Amino acid sequence: MNGDAFRVRHIDLETTDIDGDAGDTASLSIFWWKDLPLGMRASLPDELPYSRAHLRQFAAEFSAAQLAARSTSLGAPLRATYWGWPKSALSLAAALDARDLIDSLDQLATASSASAQDISVVICTRDRGPALARCLSSIAKQRSAPGEVVVVDNSRDGNARSVCMQFPEVRYIHETRPGLSVARTAGVRASRHGIIAFTDDDVEVHAGWTAEIARVFAERDVEALTGLVLPARLDTLAQRRFQFDMGGFGTTFVPLVFDQRFFEETRPNGAHVWKIGAGANMAFRRSAFDRVGLFDERLGAGAAGCSEDSELWYRLLATGGACLYEPRAVVFHHHRSDWPGLRRQMRAYMKGHVAALVVQYDNFGDRGNIIRIWIKLPAYFLRTFLRTLFDGPPGRIGILAAEVEGWLAGLQFLLRFGWRKRRALPRQNLVEERAR
Known part of the structure; x- marks a missing residue:
């Protein structure tokens, strides 16, 4: 994915069964069913165009995921897992056996007509x-x-x-x-x-x-x-x-x-x-x-x-x-779009993340926030460094360095006691709200 040319393209599987892509440029293909976003795939030029069989496979796979996540009769709504991913409740095979699969997807893809005046x-x-x-x-x-x-x-x-x-x-x-x-x-x-x-x-x-x-x-x-x-x-x-x-x-x-x-x-x-x-x-x-x-x-x-x-x-x-x-x-x-801008962004993200962990600890006393600062984040840095050292994409070490810089900059907030006393709401109010 490091070539000079890379496109973002949108494919509506409800109306498309033949991929007209020339296959000369790497692409991120974002799939839809009408106005319903379904999923995406990154592909190198030699993987394109997608065959009709591939498009049908994508439609079936994405349909299974949408039905599981949106049909209350099939167990929806899904709750987030530990890492924030959906916990699957429906297999692809079960979805393919379901009746009127496309009709169900059509119904799920109905665009909202709700008023936004509020x-x-x-x-x-x-x-x-x-x-x-x-x-x-x-x-x-x-x-x-x-x-x-x-x-x-x-x-x-x-x-x-x-x-x-x-x-x-x-x-x-x-x-x-x-x-x-x-x-x-x-x-x-x-x-x-x-x-x-x-x-x-x-x-x-x-x-x-x-x-x-x-x-x-x-x-x-x-x-x-x-x-x-x-x-x-x-x-x-x-x-x-x-x-x-x-x-x-x-x-x-x-x-x-x-x-x-x-x-x-x-x-x-x-x-x-x-x-x-x-x-x-x-x-x-x-x-x-x-x-x-x-x-x-x-x-x-x-x-x-x-x-x-x-x-x-x-x-x-x-x-x-x-x-x-x-x-x-x-x-x-x-x-x-520029490399220095990305590095500044990742440094700011990590610095702000550490600051938020400090705030969350001060507001609620949850020690997990401190564990993340001192144990989980350093472990992430080490894993990323070792993985990148042997099989990492170009530039990842530079991004990791920016993240470490942000983490180090964020540690200052642990010692800024005047800064830590200011809260969006007094801690007493938050603790009382939590106890209700």
């Missing part, structure tokens, strides 16, 4: 005008228009204002205090509706994004939702390394419930809340913020580095809530 879309931006314009253009094409779109400009000089003026439906907020959590909190406070959906300025959203978010909150009693984040392009080596070696923002194509069982199972080693999703595609009921507080302003880009989203999910789960991952809600992310 959704406030919040986009936080800083000095990325062209990317913001692209994001807002995609939101303007939603099948179900949101109740409002709020752009929080975190730049010093308010340079996103001119972009927002091109979109009359957008409400513009200028938040001069730096930090993604500060900006997201400003967006929550400025928003007017009962559901608050977040995406980033380097994202383009699928036309059904808001409608699918609205459907979930109408049908399911959950406080938080995350969705599928697909790569928009894989033109550069840095983008491919992030997607294939670092896992991108997740590759699961079936819905998952992250509940108390998931939290308790992973809690002894630091609850795996980062598996729940990505801040580039998440939504909350407003009542969730009323219950556990807003984003912790010590975390996130412009502060500790990142993990302001996963720390909030931690609070929700630790106090009895649940989060749903629903891949029907799709966005397309423009990964960082």
